Amino acid sequence: MTFLIILNEHAGSGNAKATWELIQPVLQQKNINYTFEISQYPGHTTYLTQQYIKNIEQFVRPVILVIGGDGTLHEALNGAMSSQQTSLTPLAYIPAGSGNDFARGLGMASKPLDALNQILNCHQPMMINIGHYLESMKNEKGYFINNIGIGFDAAVVSRTNTSTNKRRLNKYHLGSLAYLSSVISVLYNQDPFPLMVQVNKQRTLFQKAFLVTTSNHPYFGGGVAILPDASVQKPDLELIVIERKNWLIILWVAILIILGKHLKSRFVHVFKNNQIHLTTTSIEHGQIDGEIMGNRFFDLSMNITQYPFWIDTSIKKIDNKKR
Incomplete structure (x- = not known):
């Protein structure tokens, strides 16, 4: 096989670069065929994926291997789906970002060498359900592996991504604390908003929607199980809408989320x-x-919709004798 590698060195505040330095010797030791590109700016992974697929006939049994965070994988998926393919080129992924929610949702190993083992010992691709979206206001469309959020969740992401604390905490593998800090700071400032949900031609109106997230698996925010029943193997998306009547209620719901009991709240x-x-x-x-x-x-x-991923999650970890 040939692994077409795309590395985002800056993912996880440099964690992806350290991950590559860990797995590259293993690829060389095992005489694995691979080619290598570095993603250098936002959108570059999409372009590199498109270029790989454009020249895909040059490679024997190709798999596109992404090393980075969920955002890097998001770009690779959209690059693959926007390319003309007679047969879909599988994607593989070694999580090296700050959140790595897709890896959790998929059941991947968290350690790089274990994740690599799940990839190298895979024998056939796994079809994964992914989300497709169309935003009519700006005529935007694309695909997502985790979730789309409107309101509180998105405000937290905006604050987290622009936070200087995120970079410092990522160096100590504490990126989830940056998210928690943003949650607390946004909690009292985000206003509720009107929302219409349409499912199966049935419309539901909310006057005070606060958190609105459509997800492909349980996790967001670096491991928070916001939708515990969601799964990449199920044929449905799941949408959660949390109302904000007042700040005390939303604070109580936040506590319930931490306890895993929020779905019982009215x-x-x-x-x-x-x-x-x-x-x-x-x-x-x-x-x-x-x-x-x-x-x-x-x-x-x-x-x-669906896309093939080259991963065998039944392989849990490397035999310690072989490390």
């Missing part, structure tokens, strides 16, 4: 379907796979 609403439509009538923050979409009105349609 201020928390979950929708499950392979097609979900959201509309806002006010300008709100938006995020997709942890990347900022900006402040805007939203007319957002989402549905499920």
